[in-house]
Amino acid sequence: MTKDQERSFIARIKCNGVNMTFFDQILNSRHFEPQRLKSPIPPNIVSTFEAYDPVSRELLPVGGRKRPAMVIHFWCYDDYYNMQILSEAYYQKYFSKNEHGVLGAFPAAGGDTTSFNLLDSNQQIITLDDLSGDTATVHLKARNAAIIKKEIWRDPAYSRCFTDKSGDIATFELKILERQVSSPASSTPYS
Known part of the structure; x- marks a missing residue:
């Protein structure tokens, strides 16, 4: 097994304790009808299970059924990772930046697929070698770019x-499910 394979892993990911998802999983389908909007919202944008409350002007967790945390395969290349989605929505797509620097789910694009460094609380690059437990709190830095931040997608989504x-630095919590995983064994999405 190569060092890169030893550093690859599968984990559930959350942001600030809230499960992650995509716009089309939390917003009404009318948001994605191009004929109704001058600039439609991309359905594949990474988000969280939260909704904007105009009274409190805060994002609040979306009620209803329990939603599982998104599962990601972190493919290691030296000290950076490609993040392949193993959950049902956008299964086998990759976290990558669009032309505006916003994270979404995209097909593999070779060298154009965004890769990320994992950073500790001191913003030092870490790998699986540095994570002794099954849980970790990390920041993501787009390789050859800036650290990933969270912000509100304005009108009409407010998600x-x-x-x-721009925005506040995002903190991600990882629950490591499998270590040293060069290729996911399952051909079906995690739930």
Whole structure:
């Protein structure tokens, strides 16, 4: 097994304790009808299970059924990772930045697939070698770009999105499910 394979792993990911998802999983389908909006919201943008409350002007967790945390395969290349989605929505797509620097689910694009460094609380690059337990709190830094931040996608969505352009630094919690995973064994999505 190569060092890169030894550093690859599968984990559930959350942001600030809230499960992550995509715009089309939390927003009404009318948001994605191009004929109704001048600039439609991309359905594949990474978000969280939260909704904007105009009274409190805060994002609050979406009620209803329990939603599982998103599962990601962290493919290691030296000291950076490609993040392949193993959950049902956008299964086998990758976390990558769009032309505006916003994270979304995209097909593999070779060298154009965004890769990320994992950072500790001191913003030092770490790998699986540095994570002794099954849980970890990390920041993500888009390789050759900036640290990933969270901000509100404004009107009409008012939902959280992730970008390397502006906002508050995002903190991600990982629950490591499997270590030293060079290729996911399952051909079916995690739930």
